[in-house]
Amino acid sequence: xxxxxxxxxxxxxxxxxxxxxxxxxxxxxxxxxxxxxxxxxxxxxxxxxxxxxxxxxxxxxxxxxxxxxxxxxxxxxxxxxxxxxxxxxxxxxxxxxxxxxxxxxxxxxxxxx
Amino acid sequence: xxxxxxxxxxxxxxxxxxxxxxxxxxxxxxxxxxxxxxxxxxxxxxxxxxxxxxxxxxxxxxxxxxxxxxxxxxxxxxxxxxxxxxxxxxxxxxxxxxxxxxxxxxxxxxxxxxx
Numbered sequence: 143x144x145x146x147x148x149x150x151x152x153x154x155x156x157x158x159x160x161x162x163x164x165x166x167x168x169x170x171x172x173x174x175x176x177x178x179x180x181x182x183x184x185x186x187x188x189x190x191x192x193x194x195x196x197x198x199x200x201x202x203x204x205x206x207x208x209x210x211x212x213x214x215x216x217x218x219x220x221x222x223x224x225x226x227x228x229x230x231x232x233x234x235x236x237x238x239x240x241x242x243x244x245x246x247x248x249x250x251x252x253x254x255x
Numbered sequence: 256x257x258x259x260x261x262x263x264x265x266x267x268x269x270x271x272x273x274x275x276x277x278x279x280x281x282x283x284x285x286x287x288x289x290x291x292x293x294x295x296x297x298x299x300x301x302x303x304x305x306x307x308x309x310x311x312x313x314x315x316x317x318x319x320x321x322x323x324x325x326x327x328x329x330x331x332x333x334x335x336x337x338x339x340x341x342x343x344x345x346x347x348x349x350x351x352x353x354x355x356x357x358x359x360x361x362x363x364x365x366x367x368x369x370x
Contacts, residue, residue, distance in 0.1 A: 174356040176359075187361070188360075191358070245298040
């Protein structure tokens, strides 16, 4: 069964610190992997999209990595800010003829002053 | 551009009532989607559309119907609401299939409670 698992479920860090969120997937055949940020009460907003041939992609203080061999991805947040407090969702697309897009349950990050 | 908008933002229904959620996008996207988000679960696809006049079932379509009469609008209907349909509903759109790594844009969500 195709799955996307994220860890940790929740994380608390101090402002200015770095953190790394993990995503493991079993989706096959793989097409692309996305990281979304979802603020409380809002819709998800895309941070990065990576295809199987890409292993790193950055968006400001957010850097995503992808290892398609081990089926793992990480999202690294540098110099965290209070506004980084949100849920971060990993999403994997199948490369099949029909639409298939599998969402992880997210990591809830809280940045404290 | 307003992006993806959803109407209403909140709604409370009694069991058995019906309602329609409206999604509109101004980005001329072909693909539109309806998801539901429940605590402790990832977003799940209810129905989607690959173009005006077309709809298809997603992962959890039972109890819902959809229509895409105009390219910019995607309607989600609940004919007879049940407490199990209490959820946050998100609409999204994309230029083409996300399997080709096209960006997907989400609306702000509709919080529905069925009592």
